[in-house]
Amino acid sequence: MKKAMVRKGLTASALLGLSLASSMGYAAEGFKVRFPLNGTLGGEMVAPIKPGLFGSVAVTHVDVQKVTDSTGNAYSKSLGGTTATLDFKQKQEIYNLIVGYTTSETYADGHLTFAVNIPYSSIDRNVSGTAPGAQVLLDGLLSGSSGKADSLGDVEVTGLWSRQTERTKYALGMTISTPTGAYDKNTKAINPGFGNFYTFRPGAAIAYKATENLTLGARASLAFNTVNKDNNWRSGDYYVIDLAAAYKTPIGVFGPHVLRVEQYKDDINATAVTGSLGTNRFSSTGAGVFFTTLIPGINAGLNLSYMKTLESKNALSGSFIQARLSKVF
Numbered sequence: 477m478k479k480a481m482v483r484k485g486l487t488a489s490a491l492l493g494l495s496l497a498s499s500m501g502y503a504a505e506g507f508k509v510r511f512p513l514n515g516t517l518g519g520e521m522v523a524p525i526k527p528g529l530f531g532s533v534a535v536t537h538v539d540v541q542k543v544t545d546s547t548g549n550a551y552s553k554s555l556g557g558t559t560a561t562l563d564f565k566q567k568q569e570i571y572n573l574i575v576g577y578t579t580s581e582t583y584a585d586g587h588l589t590f591a592v593n594i595p596y597s598s599i600d601r602n603v604s605g606t607a608p609g610a611q612v613l614l615d616g617l618l619s620g621s622s623g624k625a626d627s628l629g630d631v632e633v634t635g636l637w638s639r640q641t642e643r644t645k646y647a648l649g650m651t652i653s654t655p656t657g658a659y660d661k662n663t664k665a666i667n668p669g670f671g672n673f674y675t676f677r678p679g680a681a682i683a684y685k686a687t688e689n690l691t692l693g694a695r696a697s698l699a700f701n702t703v704n705k706d707n708n709w710r711s712g713d714y715y716v717i718d719l720a721a722a723y724k725t726p727i728g729v730f731g732p733h734v735l736r737v738e739q740y741k742d743d744i745n746a747t748a749v750t751g752s753l754g755t756n757r758f759s760s761t762g763a764g765v766f767f768t769t770l771i772p773g774i775n776a777g778l779n780l781s782y783m784k785t786l787e788s789k790n791a792l793s794g795s796f797i798q799a800r801l802s803k804v805f
Contacts, residue, residue, distance in 0.1 A: 507543050507792045509714055509758055510630065510653045510675045511699065511737055512536075514796035517720035518779040519729035519768020521683040521693040525587055525640045527580035532802040533573055540566035540794035546756065548789050560607035560614050566792070569598040570629070578638075578804075586639030586646070595629030595657075597668035625666040627658035645683040651697075652676055661706040671711075673704040679716075689724040712741035712757060720766070728769030735762045735783065760788040764796070776803035 514536055543551040543564045552561040576591030603621040607614035636649025657669020679697035686692055695718040703710045720733035739757040764783035771778050779800040785793040 507758070507790060508670070509699065509711075509737060509739070510670050511677070511697070511714075511716055513735060513737065513760060513762060513785070514538075514781060514783045514798050515718055515720070515733045515735045515762070515764065515766075516695060517681075517693045517718050517733055518766045518781060518800070519722055520777065520779065520802070521645070521720065521722045522685075522691045522724060522729055523777065525578065525638055525645065526804045527578045527587060528804050529575075529577050530802065530804045531573075531575050532800060534571070534798055534800040536570040536572070536796060536798040538566070538568040538570065538794060538796055540564065540568070540792045542793050544788045544791055544793050546789055548787060555607050556610040556613060558607050558609045560605055560610065562603065562605040562618075564601075564603050564792075566599065566601040566794075568600070571596045576634075583637065584639070586637045589634075589636050589638060589649075591634045593632040593634070595631070596627070597629045597657075598624075598626045599666050599668060600624050601666050621664045623666055625658070625668055627668040629657040629668050630654055630670055631656045643685040647681040648679075650676065650678045659706070671704040671709075672706040673710075674702045676700045681718075691722045691724075693720045693722065694718065708745055710744050712739045712743050714739040714741075714758065722768075728767055730765065730767040732763065732765055733781070733783070736760075756790050758790050760791045760793070761786050762796075771801070774803065776801055 541564075543562060545551045550561060551564070552559050554560075573594045574591055576589055578587050578589045580587075601622055601624070603618050605614050605618060630653050632651050632653050634649060634651040636647050638645065638647040640646075653670070653675040655669060655672045655674065657667070659665075659667045659669035659671050661671075677697050677699045679695060681693070681695040683691055683693040695716070697716040697718075699714050699716070701711045701713065715738060717736045718733070719735075721731040722729045723731050738759045741757075743756060762783045762785050764781060766779060766781035768777055768779045770776070779798075779802070781796075781798045781800075783796040785791075785795070
C-alpha cells in the first residue's frame, strides 16, 4: 500500500535511488491495514450471548506470496531505464490473547461488552528482485530488507452493545487500535506494529437464523486513522465488509466466509503537502472456510479457519490459517 512521497529538491540520481526502496518501505502501514484479513465471523454467530468473563487465544499463520501494485500484479517499478520486479515472501505467526467481560445487566434490551486484544508477532521476510541492466543497483536498494522480527503488536480495545432475539443477533461497537507495537520509521524496517498513530473502527454486525440449521452473518466497519507522528503520514480511511454463512451439523458448525477491504481516501502527508498523494489505495478481497466445534470437558469453542487473497491492489497477498479457542467463565 502507500507509496512514499519524494520531496522537491532532490537530485535526479537520488530520485532514482529512492523511487523503489521508499515506496516499498516508508509506507505508513507497509501494504497492510489494521484489520484481520483472515475474517472476523465464524461459528460464534450461532452461539447465544452469555454474560460474564471470557477469554480467547488465537494463533494465525500468514503466508505472504507477493506485494501487488495498483494494477493487482506483482509489484514493479521503473528503475534506471529498466523495470524492477520484486519477489516478496513473508511468513508471519500472530498470537492473540483476548480477554473481556459481558454485563449481565441489559441496556436498551442489550448487553455491553468490553474487551482487550493483545497481539504478538513473529515475522520472517525475504525480499529479492530482478532488474535487467540494473541488478547491482536493485540489490543495493533491497539490502537489509530481509530478516526476522519478534515483538508485541498493536493492542486493541473494543466496546460494544449486543442484543439477541429469537432469530437475530445484533452488535454495534467501536475498536481503537493503539501504537503499542514495535515500529521503526526506517524505510526497510520489519515492523510488527503499524506505526505511531491510532485507528478508530466503528462497526455493526448481524447474524440471522434463516433456518433451524443455517445462520447468515454480516459485519461492516469503517476505519479512520490519525497522523503517524513519526513521519507525518496519514493513511487513507477504509471500509470492511465481512460475510459468512454457518451450517450446523452434529459435530459442529461450518461454512464459507468472504472479506472485502477497500481504502476510499488517498494518503496525505500532514506537513509537506496538502491533499492527495496519489491513487495508491489499498484493496483486498479474500474467501475461505471455517469450522467451529465445542471441546468436551473444558466447554470451550474451537474455531478453525482458512482465508486466501483472491484479488488485491497495493497490498500484501497470501493466505491465512487460524485456530482460535474461546471460553466464557
